[in-house]
Amino acid sequence: MAYSTILNVMVGAARKASRPIRRDFGEVENLQVSVKGPANFVTKSDKRTEDILSNELQKARPTYGFLMEESGEIPGTDGQHRWIIDPIDGTTNFIHGIPHFAISIGLERAGTLVAGVIYNPITDELYIAERGRGAFLNDRRLRVASRRKLADAVVACGIPHLGRGDHELFRSEIGKVQAKAAGIRRMGAASLDLAYVAAGRCDAFWERGLSEWDLAAGILMVREAGGRVEDIDGGSEAMHTGNVLAANDELFTQMQKELKIGRQ
Ligand code: IPD
Numbered sequence: 001m002a003y004s005t006i007l008n009v010m011v012g013a014a015r016k017a018s019r020p021i022r023r024d025f026g027e028v029e030n031l032q033v034s035v036k037g038p039a040n041f042v043t044k045s046d047k048r049t050e051d052i053l054s055n056e057l058q059k060a061r062p063t064y065g066f067l068m069e070e071s072g073e074i075p076g077t078d079g080q081h082r083w084i085i086d087p088i089d090g091t092t093n094f095i096h097g098i099p100h101f102a103i104s105i106g107l108e109r110a111g112t113l114v115a116g117v118i119y120n121p122i123t124d125e126l127y128i129a130e131r132g133r134g135a136f137l138n139d140r141r142l143r144v145a146s147r148r149k150l151a152d153a154v155v156a157c158g159i160p161h162l163g164r165g166d167h168e169l170f171r172s173e174i175g176k177v178q179a180k181a182a183g184i185r186r187m188g189a190a191s192l193d194l195a196y197v198a199a200g201r202c203d204a205f206w207e208r209g210l211s212e213w214d215l216a217a218g219i220l221m222v223r224e225a226g227g228r229v230e231d232i233d234g235g236s237e238a239m240h241t242g243n244v245l246a247a248n249d250e251l252f253t254q255m256q257k258e259l260k261i262g263r264q
Contacts, residue, residue: 006107006130010057010117013052013057013060014126016056017103018103020045021088022121028094038095046088047087050070050071054071057083063081065081065083066084069085070087081107082108083105083106084212086103086191089213100192102118102119102189104117104213106213113219114220116129116216116218129217134225135198135225137199142200142225143225144197144200144222144247145203150254150255153251155183155204155205156184156186156193156202157205158190158206158209160208169262173258174262176258177259180254180258190210191214193205194218194221195218195221197225203251205247206244206245206255206259207244211242218246226248230245232244
């Protein structure tokens with residue numbers, strides 16, 4: 001498939017960064033048996049991945065700014081463009097040798113998401129999206145699933161863990177969804193959860209307390225696949241509030257109703 005120039009740059013950076021990740025992942029699998037585990041090793045891998053991505057993107061577009069999970073905000077000189085990067089989304093999976101994590105790169109122009117790449121280097125699944133041009137998985141055009149009933153839907157979610165988020169609220173929300181949906185999944189990488197909604201593998205996804213780098217590329221992916229992504233409690237600013245709900249139009253409304261009941 002012929003990519004636009006900007007997607008070429010983004011895919012090239014993701015592929016380059018993926019080689020050391022694959023090598024490190026093999027090492028992580030060996031480190032599971034050590035008492036300390038691979039956590040420190042993975043932190044280094046995260047940082048190295050971020051450096052490779054930012055170097056590649058900077059070479060191609062020297063005036064653009066960055067928002068990155070490890071290094072934070074680095075303003076650009078053009079004041080218009082910003083790369084939003086999670087070098088390894090799904091770090092906990094990575095640490096535990098679970099091959100479900102991704103490089104996530106979003107590009108914003110004047111505050112609007114215009115391009116996104118999500119790449120799982122282990123399964124070699126490459127998701128790309130460009131504003132107004134659709135979303136694709138390894139060259140196959142994506143559409144969100146068209147199921148209309150929650151009773152038929154598989155819903156992905158994020159579970160707040162130790163020291164994070166409102167556990168009680170989550171328990172009441174999952175209770176409501178559990179009573180209505182065909183199945184619930186917690187896979188551990190928000191960018192891939194959104195990509196799975198875009199690909200019609202999951203019918204909906206909700207999670208609270210995410211960061212912009214977890215969301216940028218995935219939000220565009222779902223929108224370009226014809227889905228709806230908004231803040232759980234209303235409004236289009238999910239990327240800034242971090243509380244995200246994604247689905248087709250019909251299921252979005254049903255999910256929002258259940259999550260609202262969960263809050264009462
Ligand atoms: C995490 C993953 C996970 C979500 C967490 C995120 P990270 O990102 O997306 O699915 O539940 O809230 O922090 O830390 O692995 O980049």
